[in-house]
Amino acid sequence: MNNVYVAGVDMIKFGRFPNRSVPDLGADAVHGALDDCGLNIKDMQAMYCGNLMQANAMIGQRILQQVGQTGIPVVNCANACATGATAFREAWIAIKAGLYDIVLAVGVEQMGKGLLGGAQAQQGIPREGLLGSSTMPAVFAEAGMEHSNLYGTTFEQFARVSVKNHHHSTMNPKAMYQVETPLETVMNAEMISYPNTKLMCSVNVDGAAAAVLMSECKAKELELIARSVKIRASVLTSDPWQERDLVMPDVNSCTQKAATEAYEMAGLGPEDIDLIELHDCFATAEILHYGNLGLCKPEDAGKLIDEGHTSLGGRIPVNVSGGLLSKGHPLGATGIANIYEITTQLRGEAGTRQVEDARLGMTHVIGLGSACAIHILEKSA
Amino acid sequence: MNNVYVAGVDMIKFGRFPNRSVPDLGADAVHGALDDCGLNIKDMQAMYCGNLMQANAMIGQRILQQVGQTGIPVVNCANACATGATAFREAWIAIKAGLYDIVLAVGVEQMGKGLLGGAQAQQGIPREGLLGSSTMPAVFAEAGMEHSNLYGTTFEQFARVSVKNHHHSTMNPKAMYQVETPLETVMNAEMISYPNTKLMCSVNVDGAAAAVLMSECKAKELELIARSVKIRASVLTSDPWQERDLVMPDVNSCTQKAATEAYEMAGLGPEDIDLIELHDCFATAEILHYGNLGLCKPEDAGKLIDEGHTSLGGRIPVNVSGGLLSKGHPLGATGIANIYEITTQLRGEAGTRQVEDARLGMTHVIGLGSACAIHILEKSA
Numbered sequence: 001m002n003n004v005y006v007a008g009v010d011m012i013k014f015g016r017f018p019n020r021s022v023p024d025l026g027a028d029a030v031h032g033a034l035d036d037c038g039l040n041i042k043d044m045q046a047m048y049c050g051n052l053m054q055a056n057a058m059i060g061q062r063i064l065q066q067v068g069q070t071g072i073p074v075v076n077c078a079n080a081c082a083t084g085a086t087a088f089r090e091a092w093i094a095i096k097a098g099l100y101d102i103v104l105a106v107g108v109e110q111m112g113k114g115l116l117g118g119a120q121a122q123q124g125i126p127r128e129g130l131l132g133s134s135t136m137p138a139v140f141a142e143a144g145m146e147h148s149n150l151y152g153t154t155f156e157q158f159a160r161v162s163v164k165n166h167h168h169s170t171m172n173p174k175a176m177y178q179v180e181t182p183l184e185t186v187m188n189a190e191m192i193s194y195p196n197t198k199l200m201c202s203v204n205v206d207g208a209a210a211a212v213l214m215s216e217c218k219a220k221e222l223e224l225i226a227r228s229v230k231i232r233a234s235v236l237t238s239d240p241w242q243e244r245d246l247v248m249p250d251v252n253s254c255t256q257k258a259a260t261e262a263y264e265m266a267g268l269g270p271e272d273i274d275l276i277e278l279h280d281c282f283a284t285a286e287i288l289h290y291g292n293l294g295l296c297k298p299e300d301a302g303k304l305i306d307e308g309h310t311s312l313g314g315r316i317p318v319n320v321s322g323g324l325l326s327k328g329h330p331l332g333a334t335g336i337a338n339i340y341e342i343t344t345q346l347r348g349e350a351g352t353r354q355v356e357d358a359r360l361g362m363t364h365v366i367g368l369g370s371a372c373a374i375h376i377l378e379k380s381a
Numbered sequence: 382m383n384n385v386y387v388a389g390v391d392m393i394k395f396g397r398f399p400n401r402s403v404p405d406l407g408a409d410a411v412h413g414a415l416d417d418c419g420l421n422i423k424d425m426q427a428m429y430c431g432n433l434m435q436a437n438a439m440i441g442q443r444i445l446q447q448v449g450q451t452g453i454p455v456v457n458c459a460n461a462c463a464t465g466a467t468a469f470r471e472a473w474i475a476i477k478a479g480l481y482d483i484v485l486a487v488g489v490e491q492m493g494k495g496l497l498g499g500a501q502a503q504q505g506i507p508r509e510g511l512l513g514s515s516t517m518p519a520v521f522a523e524a525g526m527e528h529s530n531l532y533g534t535t536f537e538q539f540a541r542v543s544v545k546n547h548h549h550s551t552m553n554p555k556a557m558y559q560v561e562t563p564l565e566t567v568m569n570a571e572m573i574s575y576p577n578t579k580l581m582c583s584v585n586v587d588g589a590a591a592a593v594l595m596s597e598c599k600a601k602e603l604e605l606i607a608r609s610v611k612i613r614a615s616v617l618t619s620d621p622w623q624e625r626d627l628v629m630p631d632v633n634s635c636t637q638k639a640a641t642e643a644y645e646m647a648g649l650g651p652e653d654i655d656l657i658e659l660h661d662c663f664a665t666a667e668i669l670h671y672g673n674l675g676l677c678k679p680e681d682a683g684k685l686i687d688e689g690h691t692s693l694g695g696r697i698p699v700n701v702s703g704g705l706l707s708k709g710h711p712l713g714a715t716g717i718a719n720i721y722e723i724t725t726q727l728r729g730e731a732g733t734r735q736v737e738d739a740r741l742g743m744t745h746v747i748g749l750g751s752a753c754a755i756h757i758l759e760k761s762a
Contacts, residue, residue: 239450
């Protein structure tokens with residue numbers, strides 16, 4: 001099968017842009033990704049677009065209307081918080097199939113205000129059969145409490161996740177927030193659903209990110225291979241069985257399933273990964289995913305954060321971009337924004353937040369109704 | 382690249398089911414398609430789901446909750462009226478890429494009442510930049526009038542399309558309507574937007590259809606190849622340039638582009654095709670697509686319908702299922718319902734509406750914002 005690379009990538013600075021349109025934001029990211037690899041929209045052979053809130057509005061085609069219509073196939077994908085990652089993965093599949101050499105993936109979202117559960121309810125997403133009547137903050141609070149009960153994880157340890165990710169974001173000019181939040185500030189913030197305070201919930205922002213995926217032979221032909229990043233694994237899973245406790249630490253979650261498959265596809269293990277952008281939709285979630293992704297035993301997750309192993313400079317830095325907690329979480333854009341961060345790091349272009357000698361990076365997203373996507377990327381040899 | 386087959390397929394009888402849920406309808410079609418090839422949901426390695434109206438509601442995952450969760454990758458696709466065909470095509474691509482051998486594609490829709498433009502407006506689909514302020518009936522009325530101006534096509538000829546498709550549907554037990562509509566009835570029906578009367582507009586119905594796609598080697602291994610149907614071409618296009626006249630007969634439409642690419646991919650021409658399910662969202666549209674798909678010169682389209690060439694028993698039967706005009710048009714389901722019809726015909730299992738010696742069949746859909754998908758299917762040797 002064809003090897004596939006990320007040849008160009010960009011994201012807009014996340015923020016709130018009530019006076020701009022979704023296609024307008026998406027077009028900005030597309031222009032950025034094209035500029036990043038010196039290509040034109042006319043070079044793209046197909047396009048995959050991830051957008052959740054306006055998933056039936058042909059956002060991909062509307063972005064092309066702004067960037068330049070060429071008649072290429074456009075597919076609009078929606079997969080909850082894995083929406084952008086799904087669009088990216090479908091682009092990867094299309095190149096693997098040998099149908100195209102250069103495919104554009106874009107993710108974009110304009111969010112409502114408020115916490116995620118509220119935003120989804122506003123958009124009329126039915127929840128029966130998915131999370132029951134639970135809101136997202138309640139689900140991830142419950143999962144955190146279960147982690148505490150099983151492994152003794154403390155409120156302070158959960159809060160340290162937010163301190164770390166906010167610290168990271170001070171070095172990311174594209175993050176929504178770029179301010180330090182001391183431990184006391186995080187712990188004393190408004191309580192949303194214990195143990196997550198307001199500063200331990202992801203930030204609802206507008207955002208867009210885009211990537212140009214390319215077959216290996218085309219990347220060599222265009223002399224783009226040196227700055228390109230190889231896709232070593234791309235995995236998507238759904239919930240492995242009928243259960244409401246999507247993220248409970250003691251169940252065979254779709255994240256665990258995806259991680260197992262991704263490591264197998266890439267032929268490596270968690271010990272080989274140099275940095276991870278994982279789905280810290282709540283501070284409790286990041287702690288849970290340390291175990292789910294195999295970074296440590298579940299019972300050691302609190303220690304991992306306490307000892308700084310997942311901070312920039314640590315053994316396995318997590319969310320050096322600032323993560324969803326501080327960079328922000330524009331649903332459909334998040335998966336490709338993760339790709340932007342890892343690609344930038346593997347290229348050695350991440351400035352003050354650069355992870356030293358980063359060679360292998362991983363992205364992870366998981367969404368309502370349990371679509372989990374994991375990608376493993378590798379620096380060009 | 383791997384050859385890909387349709388091994389199992391089914392559709393529910395189209396109708397109005399206000400008291401059933403979208404996942405419930407989808408699950409019925411999935412059960413039918415699995416039964417059709419004697420497989421279990423546990424045999425499916427990935428799932429692609431097409432649904433437009435609730436595109437952000439993780440319909441694919443919710444169908445799996447009813448049919449049996451297995452943790453497989455689920456992708457939800459939305460592409461206007463090409464939604465179901467897009468899901469089908471992505472399933473085809475995933476098998477071509479060698480990632481899977483057996484993939485499920487499902488399309489499902491629960492429609493509002495009223496004409497298409499109205500339904501879309503109700504669902505909050507923004508139209509700026511796509512069709513301007515036009516409704517679908519206006520767009521296809523205008524295109525029909527242009528065809529009349531250029532080629533002398535008459536109101537009666539347009540009306541005959543509806544007579545033909547309603548006649549065909551009397552032989553299709555899964556069609557919404559199964560009644561003859563004489564020419565006078567069609568012409569004297571309520572005028573929606575000249576030259577399309579109410580009986581010349583597609584029927585808003587609820588519906589679902591599903592297909593099991595399979596690699597050639599797996600179909601042989603499971604001894605399903607004899608009743609399977611080969612996918613000879615799968616093409617998706619978007620609008621080739623910035624224009625509002627998506628379906629005008631004298632422009633290089635995305636249907637023309639898709640048809641050209643599909644014939645090239647299959648290595649054949651329109652003269653080789655034995656039957657077509659094309660996008661008769663309005664009677665005028667069918668006439669336009671005779672030319673767009675290369676069945677005749679645009680100026681001969683009226684003659685084609687007058688002389689019965691596109692009727693069952695004619696040279697190139699079109700919409701023997703009854704088409705969108707009488708079988709009905711549940712947006713996300715339509716593309717896969719077309720696959721059901723062609724597969725059933727190529728298997729020789731279409732009963733009284735069987736096209737004799739059908740060996741090659743084509744499906745065509747085109748959607749708002751211009752996503753056009755064409756598939757060419759071939760009877761197993």
